[in-house]
Structures are given as structure tokens and as C-alpha cells.
Amino acid sequence: MGMRIGYGFDSHAFKPGVPLVIGGMKIEHSEGLAGHSDGDLLLHAITDALLGAVSAGDIGTFFPPSDMRWKNADSTIFLQTALEEIATAGYRIVNMDCVLILMRPKIVPIAGEMRARVAELLDISERDVSIKAKTPEGLNQDGTAVAHVTVLLESLNVPGEPKKMIATMEEPDEVDEMVRTLIDGEEPYSTARLGRKPAFDTDDLT
Known part of the structure; x- marks a missing residue:
């Protein structure tokens, strides 16, 4: 079975007067993280790890900071x-290991909740997500938060077996609909059944 590894990194300086968001969670703290979007460095690093694993570029390729549509954007969009x-490339997540490096706030007390939130966003089991926290001792980074992420993907196609539709069809009409949409070049019958999220339309943003 084909495997691919992706690595993601991000860092943001702390900034007063903005909310702190890490791993899709709002965290009570005196400062947030500066950034063009919501500053969620963990989701940014995860996004880069996933994109890198399938050689699809990086977060800036899709969401350049020069584009004002992404000002204060929710990083779950990325x-x-x-x-x-990764779904389009024919892969799914096997597991993910994340390291957060910051002096404060303390992540250990909320690591379980953060792990559950990240697993929910990725639609995978909590046991396939690891989140660890370290302090930047000796690095002179007290005012900065850093995230490192490694992800392992596996191919949805098993070598030696004929390719087949992954969606399970229960009625003949469903098969006809799948074939029609594939021939017509329309949106596949159900991307959700491939573990994919609905395509995000950037034109919907104001």
C-alpha cells in the first residue's frame, strides 16, 4: 500500500488584544497570536503537512496573505x-504527530480536549492524533509560539487489485447517478463517502 509523509511548520508572535486560537479551540489567555487569519499556528502546520504530503504546494499557495479575503479567516477553512x-490525490490520514513549543499558556491541561478537536476536524480517531507541548528553554522564544507536525498518509488503492468505486451503492438508481455524474464531468456522487469535505467556494466570502 502506498504511503506518503508530510511535514508542516508554523510560528506566530504573541500579540495583545486578539483571541488565542490553537487547534481550532479558543483558549483563555492574556494574548493571542498575530497573523493575517486567526493565527491558529497548529491548524496552519497541519494544513502544510497535508498539502506537502501530496506535493500540492503550501498554505500560501491557496491562501496568500496578500488576499484580504483571508483577513481574520477561520483556519478550519484552510x-x-x-x-x-489529499482525498483528490487518493490518500487518507493514517496518523499525525504534533509538537507545540511555547512558554505559556500551558497546553498539557487542555491537550486532551485539543486532540479531540483536531481529530474531529480531520474526521479521524483521537488515537491517531498526538499533541505534545514543550517549552522553548534556551531558545529565547518566550514571545513566540511554534508548531511542528508530521503526518502519515496511505493510498486508498491497494496495489494488485482492480480500482473500484469506494462509495457503497445500495440501489441501482444510485449506480446510474454515479456513472452519469462521472461521464458528465460534474461533482462526484458523494465526496463525503471518500472522507472528503464539500469543496469550499472562495467566491462565497465577502
Whole structure:
């Protein structure tokens, strides 16, 4: 079975007057993280790891900071796009290991909740997500938060076996609909059954 590894990195400086968002969670703290979007460095690093694993570029390729549509954007949007890319490439997540490096706030007390939130966003089991926290001792990074992420993907196609539709069809009409949409070049019958999120339309943003 084909396997691919992706690595993601991100860092943001702390900034007063903005909410702190890490791993899709709002965290009570005196400062948030500066950034063009919501500053969620963990979701940014996960997004880059997923995109890198399938050689699809990086987060800036899809969401350049020069584009004002992404000003203060929810980083789950970026993550959904990365999930679309790996599903389109024919892969799924096996497991993910994340390291957060920051002096404060303390992540250990909320690591379980953060792990559950990330697993929910990725639509995988909590046991396939690891989140660890370290302090930047000796690195002179007290005012900065850093995230490192490694992800392992596996191919949805098993070598030696004929390719087949992954969606399970229960009625003949469903098979006809799948074939029609594939021939017509329309949206596949059900991307959700491939573990994909619905395609995100950037034109919907104001």
C-alpha cells in the first residue's frame, strides 16, 4: 500500500488584544497570536503537512496573505481545503504527530480536549492524533509560539487489485447517478463517502 509523509511548520508572535486560537479551540489567555487569519499556528502546520504530503504546494499557495479575503479567516477553512487535496490525490490520514513549543499558556491541561478537536476536524480517531507541548528553554522564544507536525498518509488503492468505486451503492438508481455524474464531468456522487469535505467556494466570502 502506498504511503506518503508530510511535514508542516508554523510560528506566530504573541500579540495583545486578539483571541488565542490553537487547534481550532479558543483558549483563555492574556494574548493571542498575530497573523493575517486567526493565527491558529497548529491548524496552519497541519494544513502544510497535508498539502506537502501530496506535493500540492503550501498554505500560501491557496491562501496568500496578500488576499484580504483571508483577513481574520477561520483556519478550519484552510484545513478543509487540504483534506480535499489529499482525498483528490487518493490518500487518507493514517496518523499525525504534533509538537507545540511555547512558554505559556500551558497546553498539557487542555491537550486532551485539543486532540479531540483536531481529530474531529480531520474526521479521524483521537488515537491517531498526538499533541505534545514543550517549552522553548534556551531558545529565547518566550514571545513566540511554534508548531511542528508530521503526518502519515496511505493510498486508498491497494496495489494488485482492480480500482473500484469506494462509495457503497445500495440501489441501482444510485449506480446510474454515479456513472452519469462521472461521464458528465460534474461533482462526484458523494465526496463525503471518500472522507472528503464539500469543496469550499472562495467566491462565497465577502
